[in-house]
Amino acid sequence: MSHAFVEVQQAAKRFPGASKNAPPLTVFENVSFQLQKGEFVCIIGHSGCGKSTIMNALAGLDQFSDGSMVMEGKEINGPGLERGVVFQNYSLLPWLTALENVRFGVRARWKAWSERQVTEHSMEYLEMVGLKEVVSRKPSQLSGGMRQRVSIARAFATKPKLLLLDEPFGALDALTRGVIQDELVKIWTHDQQTVFMITHDVDEAILLADRIFLMTNGPEARIAEAVEIDLPRPRNRAEIIKHPNFYKIRNYLVDFLVNRSSGLRVQENEPKGLYYPTPVNPVHVDSTTEALTNLPETAPVTEHEEKLVKFTPKEIRHG
Amino acid sequence: MDRTTTEWNVSLNVRASVLAVLILLLSLGLWEGLNHAPSLGGGEQLSEYEQLLAGAEESAKVPPPSEILVRAWEELSDPFYDAGPNDKGIGIQLGYSLYRVLTGYLLAAAVAIPIGFLIGMSPLMYKALNPFIQVLRPISPLAWMPLALFIIRDSEASAIFVIFICSIWPMLLNTAFGVAGVRKDWVNVARTHELSSLKTAFKVILPAAAPTILTGMRISIGIAWLVIVAAEMLVGGTGIGYYVWNEWNNLDLTSVIFSILMIGVVGMLLDMSLAYVARFVTYAE
Numbered sequence: 001m002s003h004a005f006v007e008v009q010q011a012a013k014r015f016p017g018a019s020k021n022a023p024p025l026t027v028f029e030n031v032s033f034q035l036q037k038g039e040f041v042c043i044i045g046h047s048g049c050g051k052s053t054i055m056n057a058l059a060g061l062d063q064f065s066d067g068s069m070v071m072e073g074k075e076i077n078g079p080g081l082e083r084g085v086v087f088q089n090y091s092l093l094p095w096l097t098a099l100e101n102v103r104f105g106v107r108a109r110w111k112a113w114s115e116r117q118v119t120e121h122s123m124e125y126l127e128m129v130g131l132k133e134v135v136s137r138k139p140s141q142l143s144g145g146m147r148q149r150v151s152i153a154r155a156f157a158t159k160p161k162l163l164l165l166d167e168p169f170g171a172l173d174a175l176t177r178g179v180i181q182d183e184l185v186k187i188w189t190h191d192q193q194t195v196f197m198i199t200h201d202v203d204e205a206i207l208l209a210d211r212i213f214l215m216t217n218g219p220e221a222r223i224a225e226a227v228e229i230d231l232p233r234p235r236n237r238a239e240i241i242k243h244p245n246f247y248k249i250r251n252y253l254v255d256f257l258v259n260r261s262s263g264l265r266v267q268e269n270e271p272k273g274l275y276y277p278t279p280v281n282p283v284h285v286d287s288t289t290e291a292l293t294n295l296p297e298t299a300p301v302t303e304h305e306e307k308l309v310k311f312t313p314k315e316i317r318h319g
Numbered sequence: 320m321d322r323t324t325t326e327w328n329v330s331l332n333v334r335a336s337v338l339a340v341l342i343l344l345l346s347l348g349l350w351e352g353l354n355h356a357p358s359l360g361g362g363e364q365l366s367e368y369e370q371l372l373a374g375a376e377e378s379a380k381v382p383p384p385s386e387i388l389v390r391a392w393e394e395l396s397d398p399f400y401d402a403g404p405n406d407k408g409i410g411i412q413l414g415y416s417l418y419r420v421l422t423g424y425l426l427a428a429a430v431a432i433p434i435g436f437l438i439g440m441s442p443l444m445y446k447a448l449n450p451f452i453q454v455l456r457p458i459s460p461l462a463w464m465p466l467a468l469f470i471i472r473d474s475e476a477s478a479i480f481v482i483f484i485c486s487i488w489p490m491l492l493n494t495a496f497g498v499a500g501v502r503k504d505w506v507n508v509a510r511t512h513e514l515s516s517l518k519t520a521f522k523v524i525l526p527a528a529a530p531t532i533l534t535g536m537r538i539s540i541g542i543a544w545l546v547i548v549a550a551e552m553l554v555g556g557t558g559i560g561y562y563v564w565n566e567w568n569n570l571d572l573t574s575v576i577f578s579i580l581m582i583g584v585v586g587m588l589l590d591m592s593l594a595y596v597a598r599f600v601t602y603a604e
Contacts, residue, residue, distance in 0.1 A: 061507055079510040091504040095526045095602035104522075108512035140603035158512070 004034035005194055006058070006162060009274060011067030013053050027053060028221040029066070032276050033213060035162070040188065040195045042205040043223075044253070045215025046261060051198045055166050058196065059085045071162065081109055084160030088167040090147040092139040098150045099135040102126055102157050109158040125157040126150070128190070129183050145176035149183065156187050165197035169204065178237050181207060189234060202253045206246065207235055213277060214256050216264040224264050226277040227253065245283045252282035347384045354383035382573045390573045391580075405565065407557070409578065413585055415557040419475075419550075420543045420589075423482025427539065431487045432532065435494025436520070439528070445495065452491065460485035460546050464553055474554040478547070485546045486539035493535025497528030529600035537593040544586045559585075 012029035028050040035041055043051050056062035058069060060079035069076040071083075084105075092101045102122035110118070126135050129149040139147050148168055155163055168184075169177040181204060188195060188208075199205050205212045212227040231243055240246055398410030438445045460481045467477040501524050509519040551560025559582055566574035 059511060061510065079507075079513065081511075081513045083511070085507075085511045087504060087507070089504060091508050093505060093508065093523065093526070094604050095529075095600075104508075105512055108514060138602065 005037040005039075005072060006035035006196075007068075007070045008033050008054075008058075009068050009070075011054065011057070011064045011069070013050055014065045026220050027218050028215075030275055031067070031221075031223055032274055033223055033226070034276070035194055035196060037194055038192050040197070040208055040210050041213060042197050042199050042209040042211075043213040043215065044199060044202065044205055044257065045221065046217050046257070049215045049218040049221035051215060052166060055085075055164050055196065055198055058162070059083055059164050061085075081158060082161045084155040084158055084163045086148075086151050086155045086163070086165045086168045088170045090139070090144075090151045092147055092150055092154075094139050097136050097138055098131060098142065098146075099123070099126065101139070101150055102154045105154040105158045122153075122157055125153040125187075128156075128187050129153045129180075143176075145172055145180055148172060149180060152180070152184060152187065156191060156193070159191065159193070161194065163193050163195045165195060167198045167200065170200065177201075177204070182236060184208065185234065185236070202250055202257070203241075205229075205253070206231070206249055207237060207240055212253065214253070214261070217262045222275075223277040224261075225256070225280045228279060228281045230281065230283070249282045252280075252285075350381075351383045351385060354380055382576065386573050387576050387580075390577050394574075394577060404556075407562075409559075409562070409581060412557065412559045412562040412578075413581060416547050416551060416559040417585070419478050419558065420482055420540075420547050423479040424486045424540060424543050426479075427483045427487040428490055428536065430483075431490035431535075432494050435491045435532075435535075436498050436524075438491070438495040439498025439500075440520075440524075445499075452488070456488045456492075461549055461553065464550065474556065478550045478554050478558075481550045482543045482547060486543040489538040489542065490532070490535040493538070494528065494532045497531025497535075498524055500531070501527040526600070526602075530597065530602070533593065533597040533600055537590060537597065540589050540593055541586065544582075544589055548582060 009032045010029075011031045013027040014024040014029075015027065017024050027048070031050075031054065043054070045051050053062055053064075057064050058076065060076060060083065076083075092098075093104065096104060099119070099122055102125060103118050106118045106122050107113070110121075113121075123132070123135065126132060129152055131146060131149055131153070134142060134146065139150070142150065148171075152168065155165075169180060172180065185208065195208075197208065199208075206229055209229050212229060213223045214225045214227060215221050216224050227249070229249060231240060231245060231249075394409045398408045400406075400408040401411060434448075438448055463481055463484050464477060467480045468474065471477050471480060505523050505527055506519065509523045514522065547558065548560035548563065551558035552564045555561050555564075559578060563575055563578045563582075566572075566578065
C-alpha cells in the first residue's frame, strides 16, 4: 500500500465545540486516498465538506486533526517546493509584474540559476499560457483570466512533483474558463505532473481528470467514491461532449451531488479501519446499480433541472 | 473622446488656477487696502497733534503685504548671510531646523520601522509593547524637553531628541499596522516557495506593507516640522522657530509673517518629497 506517490490515511479535521462541554465539530473523518504519479485527480463536493482543508493540508498550510500524509515515502510536514499551489484568488504579488511573479517562483526553486536562466525559463512558461505580450504588466493591469494564467505559469514553472489547484477557475466567466482549461490540459500534457484539483464544475472535472473523488456533505464528510474517467486523451471541450460515454459519466456525477451526497453518512456498521473510496466506472455500472434508476437519461425531469441550476450556476451548459 | 477629456482637464486646471489667483489677489488687496485706509478725515485740516505724529496711527497695525514682499525679496536674495548670533539669513535658520528635523526623523525611522515590523509580525510582542506605546504616545513631545535637557545637557541634542520622540509613533504604529495587515495569501505564497523568514520579510512583507509605512513616514515628517518650531522657540540660538520668536522680540512683524510663510513652504516641500517617494512603492491590487 505504500507504493502510491501520495498516500493520505485516515485524515480527520475537527474543530472544538462552541461551548466547553459541546462535542467537537467533525468536518470530515476517516478520509484515505492515494494519488498515483502523473495522475490528474479532481475532488468534488458541496461547500463545507472540507475539500479546501484537505488541499491546504497537502500544501502544508493547514493541518489535519488526525491522520497521516506521505509523499514518496516522506511525511508531509509544512509547505515545500515539491508541492506547488494555485489559489482561487490567484495570489499574485501585486507590486511585481507578471514576469517578476513567475521569476519569484523560479528563483526560489533554483537558487543557483543566473538571472538570464531564470528569466528565460519564466518566459517559456508565460509563453505556454499565451501571455508573451503582457509580461511587463502588473496584476492590476491584467484581466482575471490573465492573472490566473500567470498563477498557473508560476506553479508549473517551478516543476513541483505535486500540483495543487484550489478551484482555480472559480472566479472566471465561462468563456475564459474554457480557454484556460485548454491551456491547463496543454501545459499538463507537456509536463505530466501529478495534479490534485478542487472544482465545483462537473464538466471541468470530466474534461481534466483521470479520477474524480466524490465527497459526501459535511459535517462528518468522507470521500465516498472514486469515479474513473477513461475517456480518450487528448480531450478538448468541443469534442468530449460528443463522446457516447460523456453524458453517462456526467449524469452519474450530477446524480451523486444532487441526490446521494446528502444521504450518504458514515454507516454504523462500517469498518472503522482504513477505508478507501470505492472505485466506480459509471460506464460499466449503468444497469447494475440502483444509482441511476431515478434519473432517466432520455427525459430529464424539470425538478431535477432546477436543482442542477442551483448547483452549478457558472458552468457551461451543453445542449 | 480623448480630445474632449483632455480639453476638460486643461480647462478645469486653468479655471482652478484663475480662481486661486483671484482669491489671492482679493485677500492681499483687502489686507493691503485695510492697512492703508486713510485715518484722516477727508480734506480736513490736520490738527496740531496729528501734525506732530506726522499722520502715524495710534495703534500698531499688521504690516501690509507689500512690505512683506519687499522683506521677502531682501531676505531671499541673500539667504545665507551671517552677521552674528542675532542676525542670520533665513536660509541658515531653515537649514538648522531642517538638519534637526531630519536627524531626529531618520533616527526615529531607524528605530520605529524595525520595532513596528516586530510588533506587526508577533502578536506576543504586540501585546507586550502595546501598553507602553499607548501611554507614551499621547505625551506632548515638548513635555520631554526638561527631562531631555537635564539628561542630555545639550540644547541642540535635546531638540533632536524631541523630534525623535514625536516622529517615532506614527511610523511605529503604521509599520505595525501595515505588517500585520499583509494578506495571508501573499505570506502563503512565500511559504509554499520555502522562503526563509528573512527573505519573506524583505521580499513579501516589506513591499506589501511599504505604502502603509510610507503613510506613517509622511505623517511623522509633518508632525516633526510642526514640533521643531515650538522646540526651537524653547531652546533658542538658531533655527526657524528661534527666528520667529526673535523677530517678535524685535517687534519686527514683517519678518515674523515672512518666516511664517517660509515655514509653510518648507513643510509643504517636505510632504511633497515623501509623497513622491510613496509613488514608487504603491501598488494597485
